[in-house]
Amino acid sequence: MDKIRWGILSTAKIGLKQVIPGIQAGELGEVTAIASRSLDKAEVAASSLGIEKAYGSYEELLEDPDVACIYNPLPNNLHMEWTIKAMEAGKHVLCEKPIGLTVAEVKEMIRVRDRTxxxxxxxxxxxxxxxxxxxxxxxxxxxxxxxxxIQGMFSYYNTDPSNIRNIPELGGGGIWDIGCYCATMSRYIFEEEPTRLVSLLEFDPDMKTDRLGSVIMEYPSGQTIFSVSTQLVPYQRMHILGTKGHLEVKIPFNAPKDRECTVAQDIGSILLDKITTHAYPVADQYTLMSEAFSKAILSDGEVPVTLEDALNNTKVLTAIFDSAKSGQWVNIN
Ligand SMILES: NC(=O)c1ccc[n+]([C@@H]2O[C@H](COP(=O)([O-])OP(=O)(O)OC[C@H]3O[C@@H](n4cnc5c(N)ncnc54)[C@H](OP(=O)(O)O)[C@@H]3O)[C@@H](O)[C@H]2O)c1
Structure with missing residues (x-):
């Protein structure tokens, strides 16, 4: 069976450190080309990761007839533009989160996907x-x-003004960068869409990005509350509480690929010796994701996270900014 040939749009850190090695560790995909705004950077990345071709512009990558699928880890404000350009060039696209910064952007990507x-x-x-x-x-x-x-927390400390997360024009800020995880995983567990939310955001006085935020979401079956920060000690956790039991995902987002992860479960007792720990063997979530995406192309199946799902998450994220601005509950539709 032919492997899916992937092309990488930029020398983004997440690509070099996680996603390219993740694709290379799988069986269904191979990385054949990488592009950067600087040919030098593309060549250095290509030689260190064993990638055959390096391009000095994103356009050249999209013109490469051997590339079937593009991985797009550009800054958030460029996700829509280059995802659409890649599809117009006949390529499948796996794009980083958040895939769009407005509901209209995601709807436009859905239109192009359906047409192509x-x-x-x-x-x-x-x-x-x-x-x-x-x-x-x-x-x-x-x-x-x-x-x-469902309760979530996700934080890290980063005050580097040159980091894309701290530049509002590039789609920076905590809600776009990490609030998106708490929102999407609470939707994933409830398996329904929230109806309304209220939020409180604090903005960095110099960089103007949201650096501390808390959100309450109402679902038909319950509630989610989560907090995120770009200027707090690194931490992450998600709790799921039901009428009879509780699950606690200990490293919910940045699950390491060199050691096991655990989920704690208790059924109505707060005593530590009554807690069951489920251990998950070492797994590379980037390999699992890219393999699932390659498989969707090869078998004409569904991609792991669809644009329809992305659209619903974008509705939540944009409502968070609307609520913070107005100080009111915002309906999500
Ligand atoms: N799923 C995950 O686990 C995960 C983790 C981290 C980040 N992400 C997402 O991945 C994306 C990239 O994050 P990152 O931390 O890897 O970013 P990064 O290292 O700053 O890389 C972004 C790349 O975009 C290119 N670029 C094009 N125009 C740019 C501009 N005006 N300013 C800065 N860079 C520009 C640059 O590549 P060239 O110079 O080579 O053209 C740069 O290396 C973001 O959307 C982020 O949300 C996802």
């Missing part, structure tokens, strides 16, 4: 990780009773 018949999806690797797939199965099997409350 190509595969396009958002790179939420967490949804390919067995710890989350099994956590959702536990909830579906009723192991926590009726799920009613």
């Amino acid at each position: 018949g190509l595969k396009a999806g958002e790179a939420f690797m967490v949804k390919s990780n067995p710890q989350w797939i099994e956590t959702r199965e536990r909830v579906r099997r009723g192991e926590v009773g009726e799920p009613r409350l």
Whole structure:
């Protein structure tokens, strides 16, 4: 079986450190080309990662007839533009989160995908990780009773003004960068869409990006509350509470690929010796995601995170900014 030939749009850190090695560790894909605004940077990346071709512009990569699928890890404000350009050039596209910064952007990508018949999806690797797939199965099997409350936290400390996360014009800020994970994983577990939310955001006085934020979301079956920060100690956790039990995903987002992850489960007791720990063997969530995407192309199946799912997440994220601005509850439709 032919492997899917991937081309990488830019020398973004996430590509060089995680996604390219992730594709290379899989069986269904290979990375044959990488592009940068600087040919030097593309050549250095290509030689260090064993990639055959290096291009000094993104356009040249899209013109490469040997490339079937583009991985797009550009700054958030460029996701739509280059995802659409890639599809117009006949390429499938796996684009980093958040795939769009407005609902209109995601709708436009859906239109182009439908017209071209190509595969396009958002790179939420967490949804390919067995710890989350099994956590959702536990909830579906009723192991926590009726799920009613999801609580999330995600933070790191980064005050570098040149980092894309700290530049509002590039789509920076905590909600776009990490709030997107809490929103999408609470939707993933509830398996329904929130109806309204209220939020509170604090902005960095100099960089103007949101650096501390908290959100309450109402779902038909319950509530999610989450907080994120770009200027707090690195931390992440998600809790799922039901009428009978509780699940705690210990490293919900940046699951390491060199050691196991754990999910704690208790059924109505707060005593530490009553807690069961589920351990998940070492897994590379970037390999699992890219393999699932390559498989969707090869078998004409569904991509791991669809643009329709991305559209619903974008509705939540844009509502968070609307609510913070107005100080009011905002309906999500
Ligand atoms: N799924 C995950 O686990 C995960 C983790 C981290 C980040 N991400 C996402 O991946 C994307 C990239 O994040 P990153 O931290 O890897 O970013 P990064 O290292 O800053 O890379 C962004 C790349 O975009 C290119 N670029 C084009 N125009 C640019 C501009 N005006 N300013 C800066 N860079 C520009 C540059 O590549 P060239 O110079 O080579 O053209 C740059 O290397 C973001 O969307 C982020 O949300 C996802």
